[in-house]
Amino acid sequence: MISINSLIKEKETGDIYRLGATFSTDKSNYVYDTGTGKVVQLDEESSPFITGLFDENTSASQLRNIADENKNIDNVIDFLKEENLLCNPEIKHFIPLENKIKEENLQMEQLIIELTGKCNLRCKYCIYNDYNDGTRNFNTKSIEFETAKKAIDYIYLHRSNKRLAITFYGGEPLVKFDVMKQCIEYSLEHLKDCNLSFSFTTNLTLVTKEIADYLARIPNLSIVVSLDGPEEVQNTARVYADGKPTFKDAFRGLKLLSEAINKYKKTTITVNAVLLPPYTVERLEKINSFFGSLDFLSDDTEVRVTYPAQGTVPESYFDELKNKGYDDHQIADGWFDWAIKKTRESVSNENKHNIYSHVLEASLTQIHNRILRDKPIDLYYYNGCCLPGQRRLYVCTDGSYKVCERIGDSPVIGHVDTGLNEEAVKKYYLNKYEEESIQDCSKCWAVQLCDICYADCYEESGIDIEKKRNICKNLRNRYLSWLVYYHKVLEDYPERIDQISKIEAN
Secondary structure: OOOHHHHHHHHHHOHHHHOEEEEEOOOOEEEEEOOOOOEEEEOOOOHHHHHHHHOOOOOHHHHHHHHHHOOOHHHHHHHHHHOOOOOOOOOOEEOOOHHHHOHHHOOEOEEEEEOEOOOOEOOOOOOOOOOOOOOOOOOOOEOOHHHHHHHHHHHHHOEOOOOEEEEEEOOOHHHHHHHHHHHHHHHHHHOOOOOEEEEEEEOOOOOOHHHHHHHHOOOOEEEEEEOOOOHHHHHHHOEEOOOOEOHHHHHHHHHHHHHHHHHHOOEEEEEEEEOOOOOOHHHHHHHHHHHHOOOOOOOOOEEEEEOOOOOOOOHHHHHHHHHOOOOOOOOOHHHHHHHHHHHHHOOOOOOOOOOHHHHHHHHHHHHHOOOOOOOOOOEEOOOOOOOOOOOEEEEOOOOEEEOOOOOOOOOOOEEOOOEEOHHHHHHHHHHHHHHHHHHHHHOOOOOOOOOOOHHHHEEOOEEOHHHHHHHHHHHHHHHHHHHHHHHHHHHHOHHHHHHHOOOOOO
16 A cells, blocks of 8 residues: 555665656656556645655655655645555566467568668668678678568468558668569459558669659558758768769659659658757758758658667767767757747648658657556556567568568578467567566566567577667656656647647557
8 A cells, every 4th residue: 555654665675766757847847657657747745755756866764854844745645546656566577478479369460571681872870781780781682572472471361350561671672673563463463352551661762763653553552761851961871882972863763753653642652851960950940941842742741750770870970070069969859849849830730741740749649649547557568569470570581580670680480481480489579578678677667658679679699688778778768858848748739739649659
């Protein structure tokens, strides 16, 4: 039963930090409760005691004095009891999933086909560069159509009733456009009873009028196109293998693709811009203005922003920034402030061809759609991990199956000739993940917000727990920032929260 004494004891042992976290905006103090997902605005009665609970600089004896001096402390405790706050039990296991990976229970939704390891670009933040450990490097391997066909047939037999998505991956998928075309036409012919869709990501440089025209005729095809911004921004990191700039070819490809899509109106484009520091207002405005000026993009084209994966940008880049007066390893708070300011200036937010809408959606939607419960439970999901072989399946050029395209060197979970290896999934991705992670997760206030997955912390032999722990630290800081910004927007700009509520979480 929760009481002043029990909370102070949690403070003394250090276990208090698994129960929740406090944060503040310019206007209010709040507490996020781990067990229920609730966020409570603190008043004058509750704020000193609750913030003291989670303040590392406040000792247990000081907290006792705060409680003794608070005449209304019993009201605070009663409220915590009524709302089932700060009382979640210690996590001892993740939700059991073993039965779901049995052959007869598979409900696959997506097949990712690695068409090739070849790429004509050498983007400076790409995970496949030689200096990035833990992933394969670029190579000359490509998948044979017969191998891809076996994977398509396998996922068709174990498909979800909802839909079946086929995604093409590389390298640069258009290097093997011929095999992509074979896979699309085979699927359209033999998988007619599915709610079928296709997708891939391209750097745009290999798009021709003929390729654009073909792709634009494919129903339910979505294409993510990589373009970082205007010429000087794009050419900073996106270069050919010989170091030459890519902007002119990528821009030409985007225009060809957009014109074909505008003609047939069957295919959709999402522009993905990877933002490298420095995150100055001047640079953000330049990138935003560029995308806003592209009048050939269809109205339903979204512009999204992402950041380089941790460890993919060489330190020499940051050294160069430091020499220019920048020290910007992390996303600056100014980036969120700028995004909120731009949103306020454009309340209707009708133009999707901007970069500030997406950064707010990415952070605010995750907080808005967080799990909420009346009472805490003692079982949680495997952080942000997909169930291997259930939601998606990745087939490599050699026909081996892996969990997904985002994971580099990692344990294989099957082959096109033998199907999914249930024992490998259970050993490496369920049992080992829980064994290594559960103690850390049981002490983490952000366990219900966590989106860390296998792609973040796996190597060839399985989970790298030290790598995961380093990422966890950064994620907790991120979630705390997102909680702050969500509640800043809620206080000052509630209309934006209304818009966020209509967006489905990924």
